[in-house]
Amino acid sequence: MLKLAVAQLNYMVGDFAGNCAAIISHMQKAAAASADVAVFSELCICGYYPGDLLEDSAFLAKAEQALANIMQASRDYPSLVSVIGTVRSNKGQGKALHNALLAIRNGEIVAEYYKQLLPTYGIFDERRHFEPGKEVASTLDVAGHKLGFMVCEDGWNDEEHDYQVNPFNALTAAKVDLIISINASPSDIGKRQQRHAMFARAAAHHQLPLLYVNQVGGQDQLVFDGASFAVTSDHGVTFEAARFEEDFQLLGFADKQFTAIDGTALLKPDSIGLSVPEFTRRQIVLGLQDYARRCGFKQVVVGSSGGIDSALTIALAVQALGAENVIAITMPSAYSSTGSVSDSVKLCDNLQVKLYTHPILSLVEQYARGFEDAFASPLRGLTQENLQARIRGTILMEYSNAFGALLLTTGNKSEISVGYCTLYGDTNGGLGLIGDLYKTEVYALSQHVNSAAGREIIPQDVLTKPPSAELAPDQLDTDSLPPYDELDEMLKWHIEGKRLPAHEFAKAQAFVEQLQKTEAGQKSLSRIIGMVARNEYKRRQAPPIIRVRARAFGSGRQMPIAAKY
Structure with missing residues (x-):
């Protein structure tokens, strides 16, 4: 049986000493539990997302030193494979850096993988700093199991709607036994269900189990909910770590199934999860x-x-x-x-x-x-x-x-x-x-x-x-605005549209369609859309807000101030 340690931790951008100490302490914890593999999250050494700090040479030098410290510490646990996320230099053409996954054992890098799919939508802008990795699988044999690796967005294109590349295909061709995905996936309303559905479909499609390890914590506007999980081709999601808190869990893996570390069955997570409030x-x-x-x-x-x-x-x-x-x-x-x-x-x-x-x-x-x-x-x-x-x-x-x-x-x-x-x-x-x-x-x-x-x-x-x-x-407020139960439907339809959960979008769409049947309704809707546009300059100067929905003001909705539309 392969023994896996899931390290779901709260990292801070630029806190190399703190991030490094957390990683090493959980390597020690994993080794003490006789784990074969300890899995951390995307860019865990520097924190996600560092933005233009990635253009600062001192920042990059500290990332390299932190990696060296982790590799040195790994010598104390020679049989443990630690899977971490960090920044690596690009030796070829293109952007100077890669968003990298490294597997480290006994002071050496035994597998290295560069993220292939770099998101540039919504709150993400990774192509600004990173060059995509080559369209090849990265694998590693551990305890009689062939592991394959991916990083976050790599797992979101199995239906091949958004990118020409589908990293699942190379891993399937490589005949891996288990995919390990490291992630920095911020949460919003409906995101947990979206993750579970997306990866359950992919696991079933490729007949491959997958371990998804996410970070937790708040970073500026973003909040990461953790909720790391394991999914199999025949049972869907079979394990989930804590939400909104750090967690360290041990899992067994054999015959394409996840178990408790003693080999007993896992308690299947609640599919509904938390209420929206x-x-x-x-x-x-x-x-x-x-x-x-x-x-x-x-x-x-x-x-x-x-x-x-x-x-x-x-x-x-x-x-x-x-x-x-x-x-x-x-x-x-x-x-x-x-x-x-x-x-x-x-x-x-x-x-x-x-x-x-x-x-x-x-x-x-x-x-x-x-x-x-x-x-x-x-x-x-x-x-x-x-x-x-x-x-x-x-x-x-x-x-x-x-x-x-x-x-x-x-x-x-x-x-x-x-x-x-x-x-x-x-x-x-x-x-x-x-x-x-x-x-x-x-x-x-x-x-x-x-x-x-x-x-x-x-x-x-x-x-x-x-x-x-x-x-x-x-x-x-109603002297100059429609009642809020009406205004909110207009705003959801206009600002978020199909990014809304399906039931919310259907409700907003139905409300707007009714409005559009009358001249008064059309005028009301047009007035609200105009107010949203005219007040972009205020939002541009407003404080950051904690993101809860798929499209929040700030980096998630980038609109011009001076425009005629």
Whole structure:
């Protein structure tokens, strides 16, 4: 029986010492368990994705030194094969580097493979830095089993829709017993099911079992959920590692089947997995934990308006960092409702979060006098509304600067889409937690937070009050926007389209088709599409947001600012 160690770890881009120490410690752990092979993930030495750091010679030199350290450490475990991901120089024509998989044993590289399929869609831009590997199989005999290797995207083209090359074919021709795939696959809604279905079909098609090892953790906008798995040609997915946490598991392999290390049957994973709200909660919580930790922040600060967006942001921040590390500030103005303060107080009491009050009425009045004195025109309308948001944003940044807390912006995807936010006001911040959640999803996740806690965390009044920016008398979001349950369907259809899960796309498509049957519906849809286009300049200047969906704002949706369309 072949003994496999699955090392699903949380790496940081550029932390060569930390990444190297984690890899070596798990090599030791695998060797102590008498494993034949320890499998790590894609670009684990440098972290995924390093971007243009790959053009920095010092960065590349550190990667080489880290590899040398790992190879030296492997001499302490001479019978163990360690499969790792790193950067290698290209000796031929093309880009200077390869995205490489190395199999290391007793201080030597015993197999080397270069990723053939380099994604350039969505959030990926690997062809910017890497040259594809040759269309050949890389294999290695270990304990009487012939192993074949691939890297992440190499396994996503078995239906041959996106690339001319299908690396599965070379591995099948090489008659391998097992494919080992190392990955850095970020998660989004539906991604787990997509992975399982894709690789189950490929395993059945080629009659080959496959071990898929993924990394875990947050890196900038991306979150990697781990969820490493094993799949066979006849039983589909037979093993899955933990989701959203590091994991180390031992598997047996014989006769094209995976077993527990003692040879007993594995417990088949639940095909359904997490509910969408629970997945979303865990994705955001892990994303914030790692973003704050990697950027050196221990505390966060949030402007508390008494509304649903700031309430959910505060609740998620508490889950990620603890109540003692979350600060809320309420900043009432002349147009703030009584509930904007009282609901903030109740929320923070429920969460044991420190709440400060910093009224802005006098500041707004002072600005208004100064504006009229300087420009001989009263401050009114949208200018006055935006001023309030910008004063609040300035106060929050003052707190951030003074006390070293990371400011979390509170905009949701619906508002960010149509520009229902103030540049240099409520868009201020270092990170957005709910910027990839539509407004209807904000409500759903808020209700889930309460339900999971078994008590009222987010006050009922916050869940039921009509959404309002409270920047003008009796203002409601629906004064200038369709109801959110309608707006969100338009936005999903326009922004994500067929990238949506099938049932979501069908619902959005049906809604839009109904709209298009009437002149009023056509005008409403056209207006919303125009608002999305006109507000690209705001999104370009907004803080990064934690990605939850297949197409999030940021690197996942690259649109021109100056365009006529």
